[in-house]
Amino acid sequence: MSAVTQLPAWQALQQRIETALETPILSLFDDPERFDKYSLKVQNILLDISKNPIDDDTFQQLLELARQCDLEKRRDAMFNGEHINVTEDRAVLHTALRNRGHSPVYVDGEDVMPIIEHELKRMRVFVNAVRKGRWRGHSGKRITDVVNIGIGGSDLGPRMVTQALKPYADDQINIHFVSNVDGMEIANVLKGLNPERVLFVVASKTFTTSETMTNAQTARNWLMASSFDSRAVAQHFVAVSSNAVAVKAFGIKLENTFQMWDWVGGRFSLWSAIGLPIALYLGFKQFEELLQGAHDMDLHFRNEPLERNAPMWLALTTLWNSTFLGRHSQAILPYDWPLKKFSAYLQQAEMESNGKSVDRNGDIVPYTTGSIIWGQLGIDGQHAFYQYLHQGNTIVPADFIGSVESSTPVAGHHEKLMANFFAQTEALMCGINADDVRRDLTAKGMSSANIERLIPHKIHQGNRPTNSLILDHLSPRTLGALIALYEHKIFILGTIWDICSFDQWGVELGKTLAQNILPELQSGDVRDDHDDSTRNLMQYFVDQRKSIGNME
Numbered sequence: 001m002s003a004v005t006q007l008p009a010w011q012a013l014q015q016r017i018e019t020a021l022e023t024p025i026l027s028l029f030d031d032p033e034r035f036d037k038y039s040l041k042v043q044n045i046l047l048d049i050s051k052n053p054i055d056d057d058t059f060q061q062l063l064e065l066a067r068q069c070d071l072e073k074r075r076d077a078m079f080n081g082e083h084i085n086v087t088e089d090r091a092v093l094h095t096a097l098r099n100r101g102h103s104p105v106y107v108d109g110e111d112v113m114p115i116i117e118h119e120l121k122r123m124r125v126f127v128n129a130v131r132k133g134r135w136r137g138h139s140g141k142r143i144t145d146v147v148n149i150g151i152g153g154s155d156l157g158p159r160m161v162t163q164a165l166k167p168y169a170d171d172q173i174n175i176h177f178v179s180n181v182d183g184m185e186i187a188n189v190l191k192g193l194n195p196e197r198v199l200f201v202v203a204s205k206t207f208t209t210s211e212t213m214t215n216a217q218t219a220r221n222w223l224m225a226s227s228f229d230s231r232a233v234a235q236h237f238v239a240v241s242s243n244a245v246a247v248k249a250f251g252i253k254l255e256n257t258f259q260m261w262d263w264v265g266g267r268f269s270l271w272s273a274i275g276l277p278i279a280l281y282l283g284f285k286q287f288e289e290l291l292q293g294a295h296d297m298d299l300h301f302r303n304e305p306l307e308r309n310a311p312m313w314l315a316l317t318t319l320w321n322s323t324f325l326g327r328h329s330q331a332i333l334p335y336d337w338p339l340k341k342f343s344a345y346l347q348q349a350e351m352e353s354n355g356k357s358v359d360r361n362g363d364i365v366p367y368t369t370g371s372i373i374w375g376q377l378g379i380d381g382q383h384a385f386y387q388y389l390h391q392g393n394t395i396v397p398a399d400f401i402g403s404v405e406s407s408t409p410v411a412g413h414h415e416k417l418m419a420n421f422f423a424q425t426e427a428l429m430c431g432i433n434a435d436d437v438r439r440d441l442t443a444k445g446m447s448s449a450n451i452e453r454l455i456p457h458k459i460h461q462g463n464r465p466t467n468s469l470i471l472d473h474l475s476p477r478t479l480g481a482l483i484a485l486y487e488h489k490i491f492i493l494g495t496i497w498d499i500c501s502f503d504q505w506g507v508e509l510g511k512t513l514a515q516n517i518l519p520e521l522q523s524g525d526v527r528d529d530h531d532d533s534t535r536n537l538m539q540y541f542v543d544q545r546k547s548i549g550n551m552e
């Protein structure tokens, strides 16, 4: 048994499960102050968690559990640069990257703020040079297109943010992303580009990731295939990495390399030079606004009491719904078109962080940890999977995210969009019972036999938990705060579950096997030490390719 489950608050929460499952969420609103108690405004974001099966006593016990897990002490340990990534023996300091207060942050006795600020300054100088046309391509032409080559944490953050803040872009730079090793992606991106005007940002913390290295090589070949000589690489390639040796071996000079550090996890790295494409696309000032928003949220997380602390609230609703009530997936549903890629971004952030099954000591945990994060734009989801949310027999807690002001106002659209936001959260909680269905259908003149036949199909049980997040407006600063809010949620959950949220050993085995398998596919000689299924599938693939004459 893990120690966490022995804590008095954990045990008290266990006792509350039955009541929570039997009490309709709607009945909790008999307390006229419920909305005021369970909503708060932080950094232009209104967060409402009142539509959760959490009564006052449960909420207090959840807070108590966080305290009994030394949440505040462990939060301070993160901000103070202690090695909380225990399996890799590293600090976890994405918060230092956006420390706009510039107070010192020590890692192993060394203040890291000077190196962070130095790198930010290099980014600013470079971004301004590219955007103002002082940095030009090898043939003297202005750079018009930036292609970020990276995957996972070296792709999802910049990809999501540039999409979210498109209305803030000034059209000086077009931005493109290549992450997949499927040749179609890079082929499609390169097809429309003029090599004389392209800047490639090769983003890889390790600079060993196979997909990224393959795409970078293809990009370099493409550049060389134009009339350029090899010196062109210097003007058309920059790198972001913590592995200077590998960057040099690839042929990118040190002065064209932006640094990141081992205490920045890939999925928390958009605040570092991994954010270079964001700054190139939007301008450095907007990038700084993004950092400022995240810093503001950091201050809130550090300084506000746990009872009124937004990241705590998000984390505790998930903890209760998932670990205690057994609702193990969570939908992220933006009603804000620019946040189209937000659920994909959070999928990596949360699932790679908290998809773990042993505690920090390596002992198997006897409870469910990270949720399955999924979702897409809510309004599109309504016409696809909301049936499941309303009437499926698995309950999926959901976060609804919308804005007061549209990023791109078009007459008559925004109220319609948000009417759906409110309607869906209301329907998910309140549902509709047999009496109301009967009344409805009777008013429509349906025969009573038909009504009774249809009633079970039309009942919505309701009682589906949701959080609502309403932004004033999706600005760079508010987006920074929103991302940091979820980052801290992840940290809190990992702390209570007593897992290491900052490693990702689970992605290694597949990578190693792929490396071993590749030569077999290339040579056509499939080894017989694979399991039977895999060997036969590989053999089929090799044989089919031979038969179509497509062995490369």
Ligand SMILES: O=P(O)(O)OC[C@H]1O[C@H](O)[C@H](O)[C@@H](O)[C@@H]1O
Residues within 6 Å of the ligand: 151, 152, 153, 154, 203, 204, 205, 206, 207, 208, 209, 212, 266, 267, 352, 504, 507
């Ligand atoms: O930045 P890189 O070193 O290329 O890593 C890119 C990504 O790939 C890895 O497999 C990890 O799962 C991710 O956490 C990481 O963000």
